[in-house]
Amino acid sequence: MYDIEDEEEFTLKSEEMLDKYEVRNNHWLKLTFGIKEKWGWPYVRNAWGAGMSSTQLSESFNAFLKDFIQSDHNLMQFFMHFDRVLSDKRYKELQAEYALCQKLPRVNIKVKIMEQAADVYTNKIFEEFQDEYVKFLEVNIEEIENDGESTVYTVLDSDGIKVRKVRQECDYSVTCNCRKFEMKGILCSHCLKILRERLKFKEIPSQYILKRWTKKARSENVKDRCGHDIQVDVRLHQTSRYRSLMA
Incomplete structure (x- = not known):
């Protein structure tokens, strides 16, 4: 159940588990499932976490x-x-x-969007963005659907296994069901695929650059x-x- 991203599938697998091990009357399991929004992956992946796991911050600070x-x-x-x-x-x-x-980060791909990222992001975040950009080169758009208000792209992940859905609104904003931007604040390879190849963006739109990841994060008191x-x-x-x- 840890790798399930869809809420309906998560609930279905939970029901199958209860039947398989005959634990439908287990009080602890009922209480645990009752707060699934606090630990279940389909739910917590919609929350901002700067890319950290639930205990990573506390463990790091405790060690410090x-x-x-x-x-x-x-x-x-x-x-x-x-x-x-x-x-x-x-x-x-x-x-x-x-x-x-x-010291400026090393830009491996000499394109305008990468030069922009190197200029605004910290070195650590730039490296992660550059990794996503490299992955986008291997991502494939498999299907395109239009419902009149938005366009939904079915994207095959760079590993050739996972299928992602990228929604493009009429204002050219994009969201992906991998939730990387919502969780960590960095555009994923799937959104980059749409922004670069379908919308022909040459730079990162300003709404996708979080100030906390930039070199000017401490410019305000x-x-x-x-x-x-x-x-x-x-x-x-x-x-x-x-x-x-x-x-």
Whole structure:
């Protein structure tokens, strides 16, 4: 059931499982299925998650905290050390920001859309976008349907196995049932196929470029709940360390 993307098929397979193992009266299974929207793949794939799994963020942050905080710290010690954690995180952001200014990503395919992606995206996101662009070259459009309001393309995935549906609206916006953009904010190879070959777009439409994945993600100051600029305080706090990077 983990690989099922369709809600109806997910429900059908669940019913088959209950019959196969004769567990229709199992109280725990009833409760678990009752909150399927929180864990079932057909449902959670519609939610934004920056491409992370449900536990990836907490596990990563927990591992990072171990270098600063011990289980026997009292409340005062905890907040003192947690402030060090935030300072270290923000310092690493400054390092990454400086690196972006000094080194451009390597563009393997010399076309306008890739040059645009290299110019706006961070290096990590550009690499992922470039992977999707390479995949789009092997994606095939198998069928085209038009219902008057939108056009639906049946696209055969680059692996030649999975079939995807890409819907193009009258305003030329596109959505794919693989939900990569909705979950991670990067256009999938299936949408790129339609944008490039059917709509003849030479650049990524602005609505598909999330600011959080761009080099200008930190260009605006972040305010706390009292209205104070957090980013300004961080830069002042880290001025001497940042200058050492630029030396």
